Amino acid sequence: MTTSFNPELDLVVARVIAAPRPAVWNAWTDQASFEKWWVPAPEICRVRDMDLRPGGSLRTEISGDGADFRPHLTGCFLAVEELERIVFTDALVGGWRPAETSFMTAVIAMKDHPDGTEYTATAMHRNSPDRDRHEKLGFHDGWGTVTRQLAELVESS
Amino acid sequence: MTTSFNPELDLVVARVIAAPRPAVWNAWTDQASFEKWWVPAPEICRVRDMDLRPGGSLRTEISGDGADFRPHLTGCFLAVEELERIVFTDALVGGWRPAETSFMTAVIAMKDHPDGTEYTATAMHRNSPDRDRHEKLGFHDGWGTVTRQLAELVESS
Numbered sequence: 001m002t003t004s005f006n007p008e009l010d011l012v013v014a015r016v017i018a019a020p021r022p023a024v025w026n027a028w029t030d031q032a033s034f035e036k037w038w039v040p041a042p043e044i045c046r047v048r049d050m051d052l053r054p055g056g057s058l059r060t061e062i063s064g065d066g067a068d069f070r071p072h073l074t075g076c077f078l079a080v081e082e083l084e085r086i087v088f089t090d091a092l093v094g095g096w097r098p099a100e101t102s103f104m105t106a107v108i109a110m111k112d113h114p115d116g117t118e119y120t121a122t123a124m125h126r127n128s129p130d131r132d133r134h135e136k137l138g139f140h141d142g143w144g145t146v147t148r149q150l151a152e153l154v155e156s157s
Numbered sequence: 158m159t160t161s162f163n164p165e166l167d168l169v170v171a172r173v174i175a176a177p178r179p180a181v182w183n184a185w186t187d188q189a190s191f192e193k194w195w196v197p198a199p200e201i202c203r204v205r206d207m208d209l210r211p212g213g214s215l216r217t218e219i220s221g222d223g224a225d226f227r228p229h230l231t232g233c234f235l236a237v238e239e240l241e242r243i244v245f246t247d248a249l250v251g252g253w254r255p256a257e258t259s260f261m262t263a264v265i266a267m268k269d270h271p272d273g274t275e276y277t278a279t280a281m282h283r284n285s286p287d288r289d290r291h292e293k294l295g296f297h298d299g300w301g302t303v304t305r306q307l308a309e310l311v312e313s314s
Contacts, residue, residue, distance in 0.1 A: 003212070003252045054211060054236060055160070055244075078235065078253050079211060087212075091248040091255045095160045096235050096262045098248045098283040105253045126255040 003087075003107055003124065009131050011123045013143045018116040019154040025083050025110060027154045037149035039072065040142060049094060052080045057094025074099065085109050103130060121147060160244075160264055160281065166288050168280045170300045175273040176311040182240050182267060184311045194306035196229065197299060206251060209237045214251025231256065242266050260287060278304060 005012060017024055027033045031047045039045040044066045049057035056077045061069035076092035076099075079085060091102030104123045111118040121143055125131040162169060174181055184190045188204045196202040201223045206214035213234045218226035233249035233256075236242060248259030261280045268275040278300055282288040 003254075009254070087253060089249065089253060089255065091259060092246065092262065095281075096244060096246060096264075097160075097166070097281045098246065098259045098262055098287075100283055102248060102255045102259065105249065105255055107253075124252075124254045126257055130255075 003122070005122060006124075008128050009125050011125075011131060011134055011139045011143075012120060013140065013147050014118065014120045015147050015151055016113050016115050016117070017119050017151040017154060019151075021083050021110050021112060021117045023154045023157070024117045024119060024150070027150055028086065028108065033153065037146055037153050040145040041149065044069075045072065051094060052077060052086075054078055054080065055094070055096045056080075058088050059094075078105070083110060102126075104134065119147065119150070160279070162279060163281075165285050166282050168282075168288060168291055168296045168300075169277060170297060170304050171275065171277045172304050172308055173270050173272050173274070174276050174308040174311060176308075178240050178267050178269060178274045180311045180314070181274045181276060181307070184307055185243065185265065190310065194303055194310050197302040198306065201226075202229065208251060209234060209243075211235055211237065212251070212253045213237075215245050216251075235262070240267060259283075261291065276304065276307070 029052055031050050035045045035047055038060060039062050044063045046061045046069050048061060049059040051057045054077060058075045058077055060072040062072040063069040073090060074093060075088045075090040076094055076096060077088045079087040086108040089105040091099055093099050104125050107122045109120045123134060125134060186209055188207050192202045192204055195217060196219050201220045203218045203226050205218060206216040208214045211234060215232045215234055217229040219229040220226040230247060231250060232245045232247040233251055233253060234245045236244040243265040246262040248256055250256050261282050264279045266277045280291060282291060
């Protein structure tokens with residue numbers, strides 16, 4: 001299944017990362033690496049579940065001090081295509097069960113680029129008000145920041 | 158991803174159908190056959206989308222007179238495993254986009270049985286109130302009826 005970008009419903013951040021695709025893929029799929037970039041510093045991330053298969057649970061927590069953690073993302077993987085694409089949604093929890101509330105589906109795509117890897121993260125919403133709300137909540141700042149953190153992590157290693 | 162039945166959140170209908178699995182699978186995945194059993198007679202079903210792949214759209218309509226159709230199910234396939242299992246949800250629409258509202262994820266399973274095919278349809282809900290509401294709305298009557306219709310269709314052909 002391919003998904004196409006709908007500017008009225010979707011938001012996207014894209015960045016060329018100066019590292020090969022396997023390095024970017026590993027930084028996404030290795031829990032310890034993922035925790036290093038998934039939330040904007042100095043906030044701290046903890047992965048509770050990362051069951052990388054369709055129907056698998058993705059659950060992260062966030063903390064300001066590294067002691068008290070609160071829920072961050074609770075979702076479900078929909079597609080995991082090695083070195084290519086990861087799709088997850090917060091409309092479902094692990095095992096594909098409907099979630100109490102839902103906001104978005106995210107599509108993470110990785111492609112070869114002359115300078116490394118073209119990394120694209122798209123957030124799909126159910127309607128324009130949700131898209132606009134996400135934008136006002138700081139989508140570009142937040143997702144832009146963590147994508148920069150991802151790039152810095154893999155470019156420095 | 159396997160899913161396990163949770164009696165507090167899920168509802169299930171099961172039936173042994175006196176026909177081989179490929180016949181049951183075909184009655185599910187061939188649109189013209191599917192329309193013959195998917196809604197309780199004498200209501201009439203029309204398939205708008207049946208894109209049998211993860212992320213594909215499933216959209217059906219229902220009519221009392223065959224002229225005026227209204228929306229019935231709008232959802233998204235999550236897993237399509239030939240002759241084995243079909244998973245879909247109304248929490249997402251085609252392309253995995255979050256739906257305006259959501260109620261359930263359905264898991265259709267087919268297994269060999271000495272008398273034909275063991276057919277199981279499980280509806281997973283987000284919480285007990287939704288499960289109980291679905292039961293009061295006539296889950297067992299409705300899903301039981303269409304499963305009987307499916308059985309009669311494939312057993313007679």
